[in-house]
Amino acid sequence: MDIRQLQYLAALAREKHFTRAAQACNITQPTLSGRIRQLEQELGVPLLERGQRFIGLTPEGERVLKWAHLILDNWHSLQGELKSIKGKKGELVGRLVLGVIPSALPKASLLTRAMNAAHPAVDFTILSHSSEEIIRGLNDFAIEAGITYLDNEPVEGLMQAELYRETYCLFVSAESELASRASVTWFEAAQQPLCLLTPNMQNRRIIDRAFAAAKVQPTARLETNSIMNLISSVRSMGLCSIMPDYFKNALGALEGVAAVPLTEPAVSHKVGLVALDREPQSPLISALFAAASKIGPT
Numbered sequence: 001m002d003i004r005q006l007q008y009l010a011a012l013a014r015e016k017h018f019t020r021a022a023q024a025c026n027i028t029q030p031t032l033s034g035r036i037r038q039l040e041q042e043l044g045v046p047l048l049e050r051g052q053r054f055i056g057l058t059p060e061g062e063r064v065l066k067w068a069h070l071i072l073d074n075w076h077s078l079q080g081e082l083k084s085i086k087g088k089k090g091e092l093v094g095r096l097v098l099g100v101i102p103s104a105l106p107k108a109s110l111l112t113r114a115m116n117a118a119h120p121a122v123d124f125t126i127l128s129h130s131s132e133e134i135i136r137g138l139n140d141f142a143i144e145a146g147i148t149y150l151d152n153e154p155v156e157g158l159m160q161a162e163l164y165r166e167t168y169c170l171f172v173s174a175e176s177e178l179a180s181r182a183s184v185t186w187f188e189a190a191q192q193p194l195c196l197l198t199p200n201m202q203n204r205r206i207i208d209r210a211f212a213a214a215k216v217q218p219t220a221r222l223e224t225n226s227i228m229n230l231i232s233s234v235r236s237m238g239l240c241s242i243m244p245d246y247f248k249n250a251l252g253a254l255e256g257v258a259a260v261p262l263t264e265p266a267v268s269h270k271v272g273l274v275a276l277d278r279e280p281q282s283p284l285i286s287a288l289f290a291a292a293s294k295i296g297p298t
Contacts, residue, residue, distance in 0.1 A: 003075055005039040006068040008032050009047065013065050014142065016054055039064075073141040077282040092119040094284050099129035099137050099146040102227045103203045103243065104271050106250035107164060108147055111273065114291040122284060130225075131202040138276055145275040145288055149202055155274050159285075161292040162272040168207070169245045169259040171234050178240075179258035186210050186262055190218035192240040195233040198223045206269060207242050213265045231257070270297070 008025055012032070015021040022029040040047050047061035048054070057065060079094075096115075100108045105128060112124050129137060134146035138158070150160055170189045172178050178192075190211055197204040211218055222233055230241040234257055248259035273292045275285050 001039060001042050003072070005035050006072055008035050009039065009061075009065060010068050010072060012036065012048075012054065013057060018054055069141040077280075077284075091121055092283055092287055093121045095123040095125060096145065096284055096288060097125045097127065097143045099127050099134040099143040099148075101131055101134070101148050101202060101271075102128050102197065102225065103166065103247075104147045104163075105227065106246070107271070110295050111147070111163065111288070111292055114295050115288055118291055119287055122287070130200055132200070134274070138274070144282065144285060145273060147271065147273055149206075150270040150272045150274070157277060158274040159277045159289065160272055160274055161289050162270050162297040163292060163295065164271055164297055166244045166269050166271050168210075168242055168262045168267055169248065170262055171231070171241045171243055171247070171254075171257055171259050173234065173238055174256050174258050176240070176258070178260055181260050183261045183263045185264040186214035187216050187264065189240070189242065189262060190214070190216040192218075193221045193238070194218055195222035195224065195230055195237070195239040195241045196220045197227075197230070198225045201225060206267065210262075210265060210267045272297075 008021070008027075011024050012018065012021040015024060018029050018033060022032040025032060036047065043060075043064065045060040045064075046058050047064055049056050049058055098108065105126070108126055112126070115122060115124075127143065129143075129146070131148045134143070134148045135155070137143040138146060147163065148155065149166075150162060170178065170184045170192070172192070178184055178188075196207060199205070199208075221239055222237070224230060224233075227243065227247070230243060231247070231254065233239045234241050235254075242262065243259075245259060245261065248254055248257075273289065275289070
């Protein structure tokens with residue numbers, strides 16, 4: 001057994017397709033199939049349900065996959081620590097993969113900037129994920145850390161560091177009669193033609209609960225999993241949307257768009273950094289939480 005066999009198994013489980021998994025590993029499909037078959041022979045158990053195409057993992061394969069994720073995560077941590085030892089004294093080297101809820105993507109740069117200031121040799125991959133995908137990605141070792149809600153849905157058992165509090169505004173066209181208002185109630189917002197995030201997003205579930213508290217059930221004219229699409233829909237279609245208040249300045253001034261604070265009820269949620277609580281902890285994750293402590297909560 002070697003690391004590459006475990007990498008190939010993890011890639012196949014992730015991609016659920018032999019050719020895509022092989023491409024992700026930069027090898028041919030026969031090589032990937034052959035190395036997984038060797039792993040089965042070495043372990044003495046079938047890992048895959050056999051068929052013309054990928055069907056799934058056997059129960060034994062699922063157990064081996066969990067160990068593969070754990071071994072690969074520790075291997076990546078070891079590689080990072082060795083790079084730091086080989087590099088300049090005290091310098092961290094490596095790449096962190098972060099899953100970030102869509103509403104927090106503009107805020108993620110605050111964390112990466114703080115991390116880069118302390119450890120300039122660390123690089124990042126930032127992925128837009130739902131809160132559920134972040135928890136799943138952490139448990140599957142597909143990501144090292146996440147930025148998600150801390151007080152809305154369970155994140156027990158994870159390391160946590162609050163970064164900021166999220167409050168909400170109704171974003172409307174600057175020509176709307178609501179644009180000059182000091183505030184808008186959730187009940188009033190429900191009467192507008194709305195574009196919202198899709199129901200699988202935790203931000204949408206927060207919004208739905210606020211509407212329920214206001215005893216109203218709106219109908220979304222447009223649903224999307226992209227914050228940018230919400231902004232463009234307000235601008236070009238004359239729809240209204242509910243987004244975190246900082247989006248009014250997150251990408252520069254939004255011309256032709258007004259952000260009106262929402263009231264009745266007042267809604268606020270903590271957003272922060274999460275990662276698996278493990279021992280020994282990855283030096284990169286320890287450094288990331290140290291960076292988070294310098295910028296949050298805001």
